[in-house]
Amino acid sequence: MRKLTFSKGGVHPNDSKYSRECGIEVLPLPQVVYVSMAQHLGAPAKPIVNVGDFVKAGQVIAEPGGFISAFVHSPVSGTVKSIGPRKDLAGNNMTHVEIAVEGDIWADGIDLSDTLVTEIPQDRETILKKIQECGVVGLGGATFPAHVKLNPAPGKVAECLIINGAECEPYLTSDYRIMIERSKEIAVGAAIMQKVLNGCPCVIGIEENKPEAVNAMSAAISDLKLQNIEVKVLKKRYPQGGEKQLIDAVMHRQVRSGGLPIDVGAVVQNAATALAVYEAVQKNKPLVTNTLTVTGDCLPENRQHNYLFRIGIPLSYIIEYAGGVPEGAAKIISGGPMMGKAVANIDAATVKGSSSILYLSKQSTLRKEESNCIRCGRCADACPMGLEPFLLNRLIKAGDMEGLEDRSVQDCIECGCCLYSCPANIPLLDRIRPAKAAVLGIIKSRNIKK
Amino acid sequence: MSTTIIWTIVILAGLGLILSLVLYLVAAKFKVEEDPRIDEVEKVMPGANCGGCGFAGCRAFADAAVKAPNLDNNYCPVGGNEVMKKVAAILGYEIVEKTPQVAVVRCNGTCENRPRTNVYDGVKSCKVKAALYSGDTGCPFGCLGCGDCVEACQFGAITMDPATGLPVVDETKCTACGACAKACPKHIIELRNKGPRGMRVFVSCVNKDKGAIARKACTAACIGCGKCAKVCAQEAITVEDNVAYIDFTKCKLCKKCVAECPTGAIHTVNFPVLPPKPAAEPVKKEEVANA
């Protein structure tokens, strides 16, 4: 089979998938969970429970705080202890609902059995409503509310649903594990989304370094006799799982600057999101669990894990359960090593988008001293968006906002390829990120004036 | 031979004359009429082009000042009243005197007071660091210590104290242009009135966390207990979001609040040293606790 890939840039970091053979284990419940109100892109959710209330697992505890926002459900049963600011991953204050765990009682109407439900009798609107009510967000990293993306603006037609199973970030294996262990559910989830998008074709894109996942998904599709869905093998290349890159690879179309995937007829959803959609629509189960990888280059092989966890469990609890911070770990990262966030506060609670706890050794993660740019052009070769980071760096130093916009700093997807490949260790992305935000602000205010 | 020299001289001189004539005609044709007062005003400006007045530079300020009907909205913080008097004299406007101000760093999270909880390993910029996370201490409001304010200051008035990890403002050099306040992503630096003989009282903390959390992160944090507000006769102190703020326009420098503060978050500067009570130094929290 011809392997698909995006047309420009990219890097090839060692994939380091040490935890690929570790089956998904169910993480036991802690005594207390903290449910963040900002687990999705957009406005934070508004709590609708009060201190002292008893909540069941799967019960709604917060409502969307805006159009781009999502419902939040209690991941456990227990009593609401407090509602107030608590420090998140980055150490900043965010409203959390603290729930003391009592037993494990689930809200009525939630099907917790393993029985596969393949029939999709509901109509489009019912499914969309269900997805929204179950708080499903994109689990590929951006945590964009799924129902918004699955409901294209009038006039826009979805021509292809792409299920992102690339998992191009090194180390991470949670998507890989669910594609093997829950392949049928994911396939049905994809079929549900196809129905929502009026039966458009669906492609499941998986990188070539996961042949088992390719086989499992292909087998699931043929077993279930699903129509119009096919698995396509992608080249191992970072950022293959980037939304724009994936569309380029699968559909050979490019989203124009400032545009949305739907402009070229694409809807991209992560494999984990497909699973969440399945659970929401077929099992009536809200998004209160997700899969997370505990891995790292300084973690012994027998301590690598993939966990099914309840969203809201503090990171420190998972770290302790998995045997504590390993010897030699210099940095803890939530997410992959290319785009993940460094953990400043290990007491922070997990959120819907948590996909890993990654320990990196000093040797592999410590920044090296910056030296002069030698104009080798590696950053420009690596940039999947065709930008020229060395030039942006120079424009940033000169404070040339017009020049930055002219050179499309706003198109940066912050994949980190430029910094990764720079032989002079210039912190290109560190500098580009605030410049991008500034330029986006300028563009926004200009559009408002118009 | 001699004719060659003569011809050379004639041609070059002629060329020079013609070109100078062209230059003169072009200059005359495209001459821009400009108010001569702009030049005069610009001459008395400090010439730092710092942008503290809100204009791109001193000439832009001069241009705006000449065009404006009065000086209400045009004030050069760097030159202060001295310069503004001269500008007013040139333009024949009423002078709007302003109280001299100075940049004040409202964070006392020294390495000792505020233990580090992690190590930042990225580009040395407060802006980048602030966008990434709360900082390398438990206090998400305090100084990040990367020195964006030092970079922003055109007068060399701010330096980082390596012992405390905090910026220090040199009052003699500070012109209150406000560049540092704009550069600080945590909004810690504030322009405050210099005060009589430079004496000031201010809350050196902007932590909005609840008392216990703030105290845990930094021993010098304002815990929002409100004792200072109660003792203040001028009603200059307000406590909002768990942090006290002293209104410098109301404060009468009585220093009662300083003695009340349980964490020593209220600082005094430039008060005369009165032996045996050493009150000129920032009050140490042990002394306050004993008091």
Add this chain to the structure above:
Amino acid sequence: MMDKMLVSPSPHIHAAVSTRTLMRDVIIALVPAIVVSVLFYGWSELLVLAVSVASCVLLEWAVTKWLLHKPSTISDLSAVVTGLLLAMNLPCTTPWWVVFIGAVIAICVAKLTFGGIGQNIFNPAITGRVFLLISFPTYMTDWTVPQGFITKVDAFSGATLLGIVNEQGAGAVAGLDYLQTLFLNIGGSAGEISALALLAGFVYLVVRKVIKPWITLSIFATVAIISGIFCAVDPATFTGPLFNLLTGGLILGACFMATDYVTSPMNNVAGIIYGFGIGFIVMMIRYFGSYPEGVSFAILIMNMAVPLLNRAFHQHKYGRA
């Protein structure tokens, strides 16, 4: 509890590449040519190499430390590369003090006055070489071949093939064995001896993805095409493509000096234009100039065009088809 953890913006990992590893690869790529030159030219070649490298490194260290008060950059090995390239551009009979002056020009004038590595406009090694060529023409065109380690002949004075052509016309090299030239070409500087050794280094650099081949290939193509046309029109006056590709400093220049990151364009299209410019100027100097060889001049002249080329050519952006 535990050590304080690092926190930094993403990405959290870095490719195993640095300025130092890139320069190391260039040095490795030069090894075959160096070995060949030392084998054939013996101690004198070794002396030129040693003096050149040592003076470049020492000068960079001393100037950054005492004059510029900056952290030393000798550990990135770029001074070693400059030293090696300078030496390979000089006749092996060059006196040590001339080599040292070349190093002073290369490091102090061409590199450090512009701000050190990455900031220079002109290729340092070539600047040094051209300075010497203009200032000390007698030393720089003395192509006496000394006793080598594996050659048994006594020292003989051989003019370079290009020199012969410059003086006597194309007919003088009519019977040249090009296969022989490809492997070994006694006479000329160290970088002119073995085309094969240099090409091996070039292939290594391309395979290791240290450089992209476009600039080099563009130079070769331009030289081949121009000399092909001229030779076809008048073979008695103008030498042919094979001769022009295999002789002189063309291969060294095209593979190692024109591809210097700092002084070559970053964009591939701009690189091809840059290569064309070099090839064109080389051929014009060889055919019509008073100097027999023009690679150094051609590269220096095109170095000046690099900022313009960088400004004119940008890579194709995603979504802007």
